[in-house]
Amino acid sequence: MQVFRDPALFPFLTNAVVTSGTFDGVHVGHQRILSRLREVAQASGGPSVVITYWPHPRLVLGPPPTHPELLALQLLNTLDERIAKLEDAGVDYLLIVPFTREFSEWTSEQYIQHLLLRTVGARQLVIGYDHRFGKNREGGFDYLSQHADRYGLTVEEIPREDVDAVGVSSTRIRRALLSGDIATANRYLGYCYPLTGTVVHGQKLGRTIGYPTANLALTEPLKLVPARGIYAVWAITTAGSRHQAMLSIGVRPTIGADLEQTIEVNLLDFSGDLYDQELTLEFVAWLRPEEKYQGLDALTAQLALDEQATRAALA
């Protein structure tokens, strides 16, 4: 997959088969659109192209008027994760349009003329039934199909039934993760929810109880952090090795009151220095809520049980 972050550098294509959208999560609903995109591209012999936006439009525009409660933007994917998932889906070209206020003011007509036709060279479009574009989300499938002939475009809509059949939305996935329901989130995503961070120094208590924990500082501050609790995860190091691991997201009530929330992971059957390395976690299962124990001995005994539960969940 060839990736372009500047529309001015995108190589004009002829016969491009294009879809566009935010694709946060690249979940199984998005994956349907992407697999249809690939089919149409293969049938026509043209390249498949995804146009996506960064930063997330809501970061620039604020919460949608219909959902004013969505103040804190919580992303399912970092840009790197999104790129990797689009590549897995077999996309040939990815154009990441810098989403600015100015771009948000483009009319549907400008969007089609400048971006789809002149920059990309679109010939066919494949879009989800609820896809909107242009200023105030004015453009959509109806607008496109009314004007398709004039533009020399063909437009295919992925119908609501197809998208609803998988019953998934980014909102449902966010809700599942925020309640610790990893099984539902992963089913909707079609892969294990990832979280990446750099290993930073903590209080050096972990090693004294036989369970050193790598403390993560997230690389993408807007990335959604699942509910507080204890999880079985895979931990992947920069070198690419995968380790069974147990993760705690919480405020460590056993250690003290009013502590900051930390994201800490103990890698099973591993010893070595991880400080300053990047670590990626893949969530597999929820194990239990965080509890306050009567001292470090009780916590350590619980960690031994968590270790067993982790091995079982990842076996």
Ligand SMILES: Cc1cc2nc3c(=O)[nH]c(=O)nc-3n(C[C@H](O)[C@H](O)[C@H](O)COP(=O)(O)O)c2cc1C
């Ligand atoms: C799998 C796992 C489960 C944990 N569960 C709890 C818990 O239920 N309650 C709690 O107070 N701390 C819990 N902790 C956090 C420990 O208190 C923490 O690892 C310890 O404070 C070491 O901190 P340090 O890395 O700053 O040295 C857990 C940690 C791990 C890795």
Ligand SMILES: Nc1ncnc2c1ncn2[C@@H]1O[C@H](COP(=O)(O)OP(=O)(O)O)[C@@H](O)[C@H]1O
């Ligand atoms: N199995 C392991 N899992 C996690 N970290 C480990 C492991 N073995 C060694 N380490 C190292 O130990 C550090 C964690 O030790 P810990 O005493 O909890 O210190 P800190 O409070 O700085 O996290 C990790 O950052 C990592 O460099």
